[in-house]
Each structure stands twice: as C-alpha cells, then as structure tokens.
Amino acid sequence: MFARPSRRRSSLTLVASSVGAARVGGGERNGNRVRDWSGLMARAQEGDRHAYRALLEDMTPYLRALAARCLKAPGDIEDAVQDVLLTIHAVRHTYDPSRPFGPWLVAIANRRIIDRLRRQIRARSREIELSAEHETFLPDAANVHFEDTSADSATLHAAIAALPPDQRQAVSLLKLKEMSLKEAALASGRSVSALKVATHRAIKSLRKRLRQSSEEP
Amino acid sequence: MTKTTELIDALVASATPVRRLRPPLVRAMLWLAFAGLVLALVTVEHGLRADLMLRLHQPTFAISTAAALATGVLSAIAAFVISLPDRSRWWLVLPMPTLAAWISTIGYGCLTDWVSVGPEGVRFGEELRCFAIFVLTSVPLTLALAVMLRYAAMLRAGAVAMTGSLAIAAITATALSLFHDHDATAIILVWNLGTAALITGIAGLFGRRIFGWIATRMLWSNAHF
Numbered sequence: 001m002f003a004r005p006s007r008r009r010s011s012l013t014l015v016a017s018s019v020g021a022a023r024v025g026g027g028e029r030n031g032n033r034v035r036d037w038s039g040l041m042a043r044a045q046e047g048d049r050h051a052y053r054a055l056l057e058d059m060t061p062y063l064r065a066l067a068a069r070c071l072k073a074p075g076d077i078e079d080a081v082q083d084v085l086l087t088i089h090a091v092r093h094t095y096d097p098s099r100p101f102g103p104w105l106v107a108i109a110n111r112r113i114i115d116r117l118r119r120q121i122r123a124r125s126r127e128i129e130l131s132a133e134h135e136t137f138l139p140d141a142a143n144v145h146f147e148d149t150s151a152d153s154a155t156l157h158a159a160i161a162a163l164p165p166d167q168r169q170a171v172s173l174l175k176l177k178e179m180s181l182k183e184a185a186l187a188s189g190r191s192v193s194a195l196k197v198a199t200h201r202a203i204k205s206l207r208k209r210l211r212q213s214s215e216e217p
Numbered sequence: 218m219t220k221t222t223e224l225i226d227a228l229v230a231s232a233t234p235v236r237r238l239r240p241p242l243v244r245a246m247l248w249l250a251f252a253g254l255v256l257a258l259v260t261v262e263h264g265l266r267a268d269l270m271l272r273l274h275q276p277t278f279a280i281s282t283a284a285a286l287a288t289g290v291l292s293a294i295a296a297f298v299i300s301l302p303d304r305s306r307w308w309l310v311l312p313m314p315t316l317a318a319w320i321s322t323i324g325y326g327c328l329t330d331w332v333s334v335g336p337e338g339v340r341f342g343e344e345l346r347c348f349a350i351f352v353l354t355s356v357p358l359t360l361a362l363a364v365m366l367r368y369a370a371m372l373r374a375g376a377v378a379m380t381g382s383l384a385i386a387a388i389t390a391t392a393l394s395l396f397h398d399h400d401a402t403a404i405i406l407v408w409n410l411g412t413a414a415l416i417t418g419i420a421g422l423f424g425r426r427i428f429g430w431i432a433t434r435m436l437w438s439n440a441h442f
Contacts (some may be wrong), residue, residue, distance in 0.1 A: 104302055
C-alpha cells in the first residue's frame, strides 16, 4: 500500500487511501488541490495556522496507515497517531525546509509507534488478557456447585449443629453466609457486640470439639 | 479519549511562530565555544600544570590529549547531528576512531609509566583538586548540552545522551590532563575512563528522563537555541 520511504531520494512517493497519490517533500497533486507538505510546514513554522491545519489534516491518514502496519487495535492506532501529532508539534522547529519532509516525518512517526509497541510488549509480559474460558465460567449459571461430601465437612457441620442456638446463628450468618457484622445484626436483631461474643465463643467451642473428634480413633 | 480532530484543533490553536534551529554544525561550534570559555576560566582559576610544555613533547601525552580533544569535538558534532530526527545514525561512528586512539594511548601510557608512579602514592589534596576540576568543567557543560538538546527527549534520547556525555567526558579529560600535574598515569586512566563510563552510564540510565524533565519545562517556550 505504501512505497517504503527511501532516504536516497530527495522526495518520496506515498499512496494513501484517503489522500490519493501524495508526494511528500515535493509537490503533491490531490484532485485539484496541490499540497506541498514541506512548504506547509515552513509556513506553519512562521505561524500560519491555516497551513498548519492543512498539513496536520493531510498527514493524519498517512500516519494512521503507518501506525496500522505495526498496531492492530483501532484505539491503539489512533493513540499512536495522536502521539505523533503531539511530537511533531513539539519539535516542529527542528525541521529544516531545505531538506525533504518525508524522512523527517517518517523518522518521528516510527519512533513514536515503536515506543508504543514497546510499552505494549512490556504490559503484555505482566498482564493476562481474559480469554473466552474466563468469560464462560464467570457467571453463576456456568458454575456447578457440587455437594460437599467430604468427611471433614460433615464433622464440621455436625459440630456447628451441636452449638447453642445463638452461637449457631452467629456462625451461620457471619461465617457461612459471609455477612458483615452490620448486616448480620440487622438480620438477627442482635447487637454487633453480642454477635462478636457469640462468634468468638462458637469458634472456641468448635475448635475444642473438632480437636476432640480428631484425637478419637 | 480526545478525538484526533479535536487534537488538531488544539494544536492549531497553540501554533505560535517558532524559530528554526541553526544547522547542527553551528550549534555544536557554539557549545564547543562555551566549553572553551569554561576551560579558559578554569585556567585562570587553577593555572596550567607546571610541566605542560615538557609533557607536550612526549608523544604519548601529546597524542592522548589531542585524541581526547578530538573525541570531544567530534562527539559534540555527532550529538547535535543525530539529535535531528532525519539524520543518519551513522554519525554515531564519527568520534569512534579518535576515541579508540585516546583509549589506546591512555592504556599504553599506563603500562609504560606504571613503575614510575613512585612509593609516595597519591596525596589527598591532589585528588580533591582533581575532583574540583572535574566538577567545574563537566557540570556547566552538561547543563548547557542538556538544554540545547532538550527536544531530543522525544526522538533519540539514549543515543544523543550517550554521544553528548562522551563529548563532555572527553573535554573534561582534556582539562584534567592540562591542569592536573600528577604523573600517576593509573589515576589519570581511572579518571578518564571512569569519567567517561560514569557520565555515559548515567546518561544511558537517566538520559531520557533528564531530557524529558527539561523538555517538559522548556519545550513549549519559544526560546530555541
């Protein structure tokens, strides 16, 4: 799609989909308009805002195509184009109108696009993208809850069932249903401190009971 | 996210006239003139070493000093040229021959003069004076170069910082060999190579950040060198 920019030629020919055949550095014919990017930049350096706007708008499709060769996501391509435009704005005084515009533009664009690629590679090395599997198993409906039938679990449930009612209720609300203290207080109608005390006692007696059951043959 | 058209509007709105950079060779010469001024001021302050004329007749010393000075000049030119986005990276090779000559003469001098260091060793006062010359020369040169090449932060930060540091190191080494009248070549070797390695290493690690720091504060102003 693009002729590879060559440093040996004084100007290079670029073919962009939206700007048609464009000659960067020399004159460019696009329909009836004649565009000379080098001349536009020279005028922009002198503060001609119309020339600057024409240059930036003309350049954008070409930069987008340049970025699309290395980047895939449309958002990334647009970010890269904006990076290049910002850099060009910041270093526009480094352009010498007696030299071709193409190599200057392509060098800046490549530098910014490569920087973005490097950042992406660094991010990829420490981030994992969500795959289709992650998304499939995220909703509850996709997760099958098996009955817990292990012996330890049965012992624990028996131990909880044997607790006094207020302690059993505290453990059930705070530990099994994983409510916060406030929610549990609302649900049971008991005070937060009463729930704390009941939970503490329940865990103490559960520990004692489970230790006893594990010591038994 | 800002749309690209909005960004263009914003850029056009802030497009004030800018002063084009002078050709890189002219800018390199300006910096070298500043370096000459710094060396002249250090000469006024410290005075040249007493045995300079005698030493300049020794081929190793003369070649070493000339090579260091040439490395400084050529790497300054290379730094200014490659700081521009459309110039070839091959300019990086420009100071390499003189750098090789400089390093080889220091090494040779070290080997031949090793025995003549003498038993008295190195005096502390001498080292402090040496360090003062090092700081007095390298700090203003570094600041001037960093300001003059601040726009390189967005382009070839690493390469420009390394070449610029080589220029500073070489000129500092030249200053040391002119003012530092200590014949312990091993020390000069450590100073020369150590200075080069230290500045170049720091530049490699922090070049982008240092340029970026200066650039964010000064790039948007219209005062370009």
